[in-house]
Amino acid sequence: MMLQAANSPVCSTLVLELTGRLQPLFHHTTSSVQLLSLELFQRLMQSVNKKERQPMKTRVYENVIELLCLLHDESPEVAEASRVTLLGAAAFLKKRRLRKLLEKRKTLEVGKYLLSGCGSRAAHYVQQAARCLWSHQQPIREAAVRFLGLAGQHLRGHQELLQPIHEALENLPEDTISSVANLAAQTQCTLRDAERAAPSRLSLREWLRRAWSRRPSLWARR
Template sequence: MKSLLPEMTALDTFHNVLGQLKKKEASSMALKAVERLWKLFDAREECLRERSISLFKELLGKTIRKDKEAMKRNSWKVMVRLVLHISDEAPSVVKASKEAVVAIAELFKWKEFKELAQKEEIWKMSEFLLAKDSSRAEQYVLESQPYLLSPQASMREAALRFLGLAARRLAGRNEATMDALLTELGLMETREKDPSIAALAAQTGLILTALKDRRKSGLSLRGLCRWCR
């Protein structure tokens, strides 16, 4: 517990200070503090994950109107990790993550996303985010990729499913990112101890490879047709 004391003490102190400020002052402080909290979302200790995510959710409620756009930008940056943490093995972290995502949905006025979060329908939440802004597909891939190395099997599986869905939007658009991802999936297939997740990694790799080859072939054919005109 000694190693946790500095982080937990800092979070508790910040929470207490925040409670004594007027909303205008708290909003300004919230914008400066959120990025520091993100680093603790993936802490090894359950209490740090839960406390930092809960505090982030509280900061969303402290945001005044003039700071809402800035807070929305910050929320986009943590959307993936919060959605994935709904698959956390610790019930307290799942609860905190779900509440934080609901708070983000309220900030954006996304009624459907809020309902999906309350039901913990991660697959549909992923589809919703991609439908809202497909240009963020590469960002989603890069943000979910580190979770393929999570010590939690549930997090690895959730990241793999989310990543696979987002990566389908990259085929024919970003070959470098797609190639790096396919390499990572191949490594995951060999190192993964859970047979079902290893099989999912292999299946995801096959689907993305087929999609990449099909798009590449289609582009080549279109190029040939233009050359023949």
């Protein structure tokens, strides 16, 4: 069996490839397919060998936000399976704080924790949440909007990262329920108000450059 032979280099490559192909199945309209894909994702995390651990970490990070949104799945079985899968991801990534938040079911705090210190993963997190806006379930879409709102607050001041958030919230699917559309509109207004209210933050180099350029005029006033 493939998972039992995961120490094989060829098999490890297949495990990584299969992990990358599971994402669309997380949002399948049939809960049994969702449950099977989540179980398989857990098994794949457990089967990868040490050599492929780093590439697998990338795969796990590419799915954590979608798993977070799936905690709001209308099927209690799928929601719980998503939580168990996220717990497995926390163990795989060695994120003790994430595991504790999941055990206490503090969903909002989980989102904040994932965003803290996310660095280059921020753009990928936004992409994952944007994909969830196309879910056939209203609770998952609402969860995606809320996460994008959190991400927008976290990324304030980084316009190149904020723009995809605004685009995702503006380009909702045509069949979007009014409550989701209203939540998206409110989130955008909140983010834009915060952006306008935020003071301009200059880097030390930029501040010094501007101060130096103003030096003659300052001297002239003496």
